[in-house]
Amino acid sequence: MPKILPVRPLRQETFAPFGHVIEADPARMRLINGGNTERFHALAEAEAAGEGARVILNIFRGQPRAFPYQLTMMERHPFGSQSFSPLNGRPYLVVVSEDDGGRPAEPQVFLAAGNQGVNYRRNVWHHPLMTLDAPSDFLVVDRDGPGNNLEEFFFDDPFLISAPLISE
Numbered sequence: 001m002p003k004i005l006p007v008r009p010l011r012q013e014t015f016a017p018f019g020h021v022i023e024a025d026p027a028r029m030r031l032i033n034g035g036n037t038e039r040f041h042a043l044a045e046a047e048a049a050g051e052g053a054r055v056i057l058n059i060f061r062g063q064p065r066a067f068p069y070q071l072t073m074m075e076r077h078p079f080g081s082q083s084f085s086p087l088n089g090r091p092y093l094v095v096v097s098e099d100d101g102g103r104p105a106e107p108q109v110f111l112a113a114g115n116q117g118v119n120y121r122r123n124v125w126h127h128p129l130m131t132l133d134a135p136s137d138f139l140v141v142d143r144d145g146p147g148n149n150l151e152e153f154f155f156d157d158p159f160l161i162s163a164p165l166i167s168e
């Protein structure tokens with residue numbers, strides 16, 4: 001029986017080993033434009049390593065995942081960070097792993113709210129986009145350039161996400 005992974009709410013403190021949560025954090029706010037606009041400053045940094053690399057902005061339109069979901073693989077991008085910011089205001093799942101000697105450790109699953117984005121630091125193990133309920137668009141900021149920027153790992157034994165609900 002595959003091991004069922006608990007789902008936790010996405011919080012910066014628990015996500016810190018993997019990157020940053022992109023959300024309107026009052027501690028990062030400064031007023032600009034004559035007080036008309038609140039700027040939540042420098043919530044994360046985009047990384048694009050290697051000669052000829054550049055930071056690009058994309059839209060990913062993800063189809064909803066079906067549950068229970070068998071999680072069989074993780075991936076990482078050795079030359080750059082990757083951020084996902086929801087454009088439709090719907091929740092989604094974020095799945096990350098610590099590195100364990102070059103392979104992902106047991107995945108950790110977070111339920112992100114529709115007003116939370118994430119930025120995976122360069123070379124952080126994560127599962128590809130996990131959209132819920134309906135096709136959803138995400139602004140994705142990541143790295144383009146020479147070299148293979150995608151490393152995948154397939155588990156011998158899959159894990160299971162039974163439902164995208166908070167279980168902790």
Ligand SMILES: NC(=O)N[C@@H](O)C(=O)O
Binds near residue numbers: 150
């Ligand atoms: N491969 C690709 O562009 N998408 C993945 O990196 C992902 O994290 O969804």
Ligand code: NI
Binds near residue numbers: 077082
């Ligand atoms: Ni990715």
